[in-house]
Amino acid sequence: MPVDVDQNEINPLPPVSCVVALASDDSVLANNWVHSLNVTAARHENPLDIRFVAVDSSNAEALLRDEEQLQAILVDAGSGEAGRKNAGVLVELAHSIRTQINVFLIASERRSLAGLEKHFDELFDRGECNFNRIFRLVQAFILKRASTPFADTLRDYVFKAKDAWHTPGHSGGDSLRKSPWVGDFYRFMGEHVFNTDLSVSVQVLDSLLEPHSIIQEAQDLAAQAFGARQTFFLTNGTSTANKVVIQQVLGGGGKIIVDQACHKSVHHAVIMNRAEPVYLKSTLHPTFGIYGPVAQKDIFAALDEHADARLMVLTSCTYDGLRYDLKPIIEYAHERGVKVLVDEAWFAHGYFHPALRPTALECGADYVTQSTHKMLSAFSQASxxxxxxxxxxxxxxxxxxxxxxxxxxxxxxxxxxxxxxxQMAMEGYGCLSRSLEMVETLCREVDETGIFRVLRREDLVPEALANDNIGLDPTKVTIDISRSGYSGNELQIKLFDQFGIQVEKATANTVSVLVTLGSTESKLLRLIHALQQLADGARHNTHLTSPRPLPEFSRFTCLPADAYFAESEEISLANNENALEHLKGRTSADEIVPYPPGIPVLVPGQEITEEIVKFLQKLLQGQTSTEIHGLIFRSDEPYLRVVKE
Structure with missing residues (x-):
């Protein structure tokens, strides 16, 4: 008979342990406080296993960087001016390295607080002897950060096993559980997928659209964790987040400055809000066919030229990890009264490690949208x-x-x-430190194959952006495969079929992988082994095509909304002179997007040029894996929808 085994008994969860440091150059005070607080912790309920350690100011930085279990620091401001200045430096250092840890200040007089009032969570007098109170306050702050008000309430409600006489119709999975036809799906998905699928009828779980209790509390904790004034949860993905912000700022119309390579949700929002777009041309890397950020001078020029713009939308970081130097750009926009939305769909993790900062919020962005599911531990669509x-x-x-x-x-x-x-508030720094170590190992091992190489920042930034201080998120690892003799798609298939490895994306001569919180040493080992094997079997005859630059973005003949909703007709894009004759000069009614790179060559309202027609025809010719979104196919013949004359 098979025996049911509790997996937690086989692989027990690691014990929670929290380190709280007291940084002081007064060894008498430090030793007295740490001893007293540890004695207090041993006598009280201590679910987080908090333990206190003393460190002098000169060693505090090493502790901040190396001790993953550090959750709080008490900074002694001493009794003189020198102590106050040292404390100020240390408090700023703590915030710059570990954005999440709680900071407490120990001072002897009011003037010790000058310039520090907004930078600590709680204040203690150097002569304090009520260590019970100090311990309880420190523990309360850490427990608050470690709380999950919504997730805990959802779990508690499910475990109460209430009878469901409300939506959804599967009623906690009971409609499937004993079915001879679909019971296998219930068993495959698991009990809690269904019994956590509840509805707004369950009032104890609050309302996402009008939160007043646990969801609002969870959002407030998120705002604190990510450095925002306010944070909103979305279950429709970052696409919806972008549309909401654009509607918020533009209302029923207005001018928007936007990166041509932005996510399609931004293009959709332009149509939905009858906005007038000013598109900024992305910069192509000529060797790898990767589109990077817009040149800073082009952004400044657009802001100067379009004084009536109300919103600017930028993507940072890009799919390939390239990041703008946002602070001067946002300041320039704000000086001209333009709000800034930064799509950080691929950079939700950035705030939690100093190697990745500053983030868009730190640079002054008005709105930031993040796909929490892309690089962090949330479910898909959660943003x-x-x-x-x-x-x-x-x-x-x-x-x-x-x-x-x-x-x-x-x-x-x-x-x-x-x-x-x-997770990010409690262990984000440690998790990202391990991820960055994996990146270093992966880069080293890939380069040592002699065939593959990891592209660094200087490889990926086009020459036109050389002076724009473009950064790179190293967790997006782009591998140059040019010397292997394989195309990106061929190598992607080989990795999947022969080694069971699915990469994030491929271009003509690169493949990209993401190193996330879920990357493990075993996965890393298997990826390195696979690349070594493929390097050993590299082909020497290659016919890789050069990346084809997108055609120039043509002029608009009307607003995108007018074109999209106008009466239209379909014209064949077949590779012949008739297509060119009939399409040239017409106005596109749809968005046409080749993938890769996923950047539109046409959006509604844009004039169709000869260059664009020939570009699309070439993509449709011969052996190509290029998808073109937005085309209409009638009996396998491609058509473009255009505004009817």
Missing amino acids: MLHVGDPDFDEHRFRENLNMHMSTSPQYSMIASLDVARK
């Missing part, structure tokens, strides 16, 4: 929208949000956002 706008109108924003959000959100997604935030 966050962070607000930094000092002029934020919350009432109007909630109405805009309600227009796009489902009234039946998936509660497990909300719980995953709560848990993903907790």
Whole structure:
């Protein structure tokens, strides 16, 4: 008979342990406080296993960088001016290295606080002798950060096993559980997938659209964790977040400056809000066919030329990890009264490690959208929208949000956002440190194959951006495969079929992998082994094609919304002179996007040029794996939808 085994008995969860450091150059005070606090911790309920250690100021930085279990630091400001200055430096250092840890200040007089009031969580007098109170306060702050108000309430409700006489219709999975036809799906998905799928009828779980209790508390904790004024959870992905922000700022129209390579949700929002777009041309890397950020001078020029613009949208980091130097750009926009939305779909982890900062919020962005599921531990579609706008109108924003959000959100997604935030708040620094170590190992081992090489920042940044201080998120690892003799698609298939490895994406001469919180040493070992094997079997005859630059973005003949909703007709894109004759000069009614790179060559309202027609025809010729989104196929013949004359 098979025996049911509790997996936690085989692989028990690691014990929670928290280190709290007291940084002081007064060894008498430090030793007395640490001894007393550890004695107090031993006598009290201590679920986090908090232990106190003393460190002098000169060694505090090493502790901040190396001790992953560090959750708080008490900084002694001493009794003189020198001590206050040292404390100020150490407090700033703590915030710059570990954004999440709690900081407490020990001072002897009010003037010790000058310039530090906003930078610590609690204040203790140097003569304090009530160590019970100090311990309880320190523990309370850490426990608050470690709480998951929504996820805990959802779990508690499920374990109470209430009878469900409300939606959804599967009623906690009971409609499937004993079915001879679909019971296998219930067993495959697992009990809790169904019994956590609840509805707004369960009032104890709050409302995502009008939160007042546990969801609001979870969002407040997220705002604190990510450095925002306010944070909103979304279960429709970052696509919805982008649309909500654009609707919030532009209302029923207005001019928007936007990166041509932005996510398609931004293009959709332009149509939905009858906006007038000013598209910024992305910069192509001529060797690898990777589109990078817009040149800073082009952004400044657009802001100068379009004084009536109300919003600018930038993507940072890009799919390939390239990051703008955002601070001067955002300051330039704000000086001209332009709000800034930064799509950080691929950079939700950035705030939690000093090697990745500053983030868009730190640089002054008004709105930041993040796909919490892409690099962190949330479920797919789970995203966050962070607000930094000092002029934020919350009432109007909630109405805009309600227009796009489902009234039946998936509660497990909300719980995953709560848990993903907790993970980053408690162990984000340590997790990312390990991820960055994996990146170093992967880069070294890949380069040693002699065939493959990892592209560094200087390889990926086009010459046109050389002076723009472009950064690179190292967790996006792009591998140059040019010397292998394989195309990116061929190598992607070989990795999958022969080694069971799925990469993130491929271009003509690169493959890309993501090193996330879920990357493990075993996965890393298998990836390195696979690349070594493929390097040993590299082909010497190659016919790789050079990356084909996108055609120039042509002029607009009308607003995208007018074109999209206008009466239209379909014209063949077949490779002949008739197609060119009939399409040239017409106005596109749809968005046409080749993938890769996923950047539109046409958007609604844009004039179709000869260059664009020939470019699309070439993509459709011969043996090509290029997908072109937005085309219409009638009996395998491609058509473009154009505005009817």
